[in-house]
Amino acid sequence: MPALLIAENLSKTFVLHNQNIQLPVLYQQSLELHAGECLVLNGPSGSGKSSLLRSLYGNYQTDSGNINILSENSYVDICHAHPRKVVALRRNTIGWVSQFLRVIPRLPAIEVVMQPMLESGITEHHARDKAEYLLNHLNVSQRLWELPPATFSGGEQQRVNIAQGFALDYPILLLDEPTASLDDNNSAKVIELIQAAKRRGAGIVGIFHDAWVRDQVADRIYTMQAITPKGKTRDYQ
């Protein structure tokens, strides 16, 4: 089986022009992701986990290196692809779940979850079924489904967001602390979704704050450390 994602020699330095500051965040990072596994990015805060994850999604622009993503039997380098291609990759190949929900005004929770499915051509009927299943699974009370999530509690918004992220069976899933601020019971529900995604063959790269969640889902750990001025070392277990 070919790797789902191959990142090679990624380096990134934030250049803040107006403050005249340079902040190196990634130095020569390389990783591979295979079907059915969960690779966990681990390290202290400030070690670049989030920057690396965002780079894999094309949300951050790296200075050098490339990220080859398997899509329709060939690799697309998301670092150098045309933005239109990145939009297409995100529609069919890479899913993203963060702890923060970008609320679309007025859209009811259930439609927030249905949205990626409808955009990829799934019928309204099937999309609604799956959205209801996911919201139920994540213990989002049914009385909230027809309400816009803007007024929900943080944990409720987060679970709507997770439901949306797992709505489509993306080959690659990127998870940015999906269980942050969830109670153990709800975190366990998210772990079940992650295990199910692995079973269907998805490759997952994730950041998990809670050690017990990490222990349950991780197949491999990618350890990161903050960059020292001379460059950065990394361990690859």
Added chain:
Amino acid sequence: MINLESNIGKPADDEPAQERAILKCCDLSMLYEPGKGFENANLEIFSGEVLAIVGESGSGKSSLLKTLSAQIDSQHGSLNYFPASSTTSLNLKNISEAKRQSLIRSDFGLVHQHPMDGLRSRVSAGGNIAEPLMQNGERNYEQLRAQALHWLDAVEIDCDRIDDLPTTFSGGMQQRLQIARCLVTQPRLIFMDEPTAGLDVSVQARLLDLMRKLVKQLQLSVVLVTHDLSVARLLSDRIVVMQKGKIVEAGLSDRVLDDPQAPYTQLLVSSVLQS
């Protein structure tokens, strides 16, 4: 067996998109006087995408929009439109006035910042929607009325208001009516200049949600000028940032907003209140 390794590591910089643009400009310039207008704009707009042009007042974004939509001429560079029906492109710089007018009527849609700039104040709401169809040759009253009702409903205006003058509408309703008038001819490419700027926040949210829905449903291509970065984030696939008449940064919307590269974009993004 497919060789999966073959294209790994090859430089893919400046890789063209695999699809055909519907509007393309190269080195386009229109300077009214030095520093006023825009220069050397290179842009492509693709089918079904929303492109946002952001920048402060006076950055030339509205001039660029007017030129792209063939409302005003340009001094240098090329501007080509690719009609759906033909494989050859249309050079919008050397186009006859009659052809320009008919293209704007059939393929382009314009939404102005001030709704009454795009509406007729002495014509009923229904008449305002039906008028572009009449200009395109539709004469059947039943048809025109049915279309007017359909589009009023699509933009969430109560059908009972069909015979009322737009001057009796609220600002948000007027803006939605203008959008209905724009969409009734089923344009391929829509140009919007600050469509939410003059509206209350709650009205803005409703309009944004409506626009987002219509863009997806009708697979519209939109060029949207806005100074509001949250509007750009919500609606657009790609963002072009303008400063002093020049494009200083372009890319995927969330990339431009979350990891801005140009000094001016960094200033713009850091100046916004987070909500």
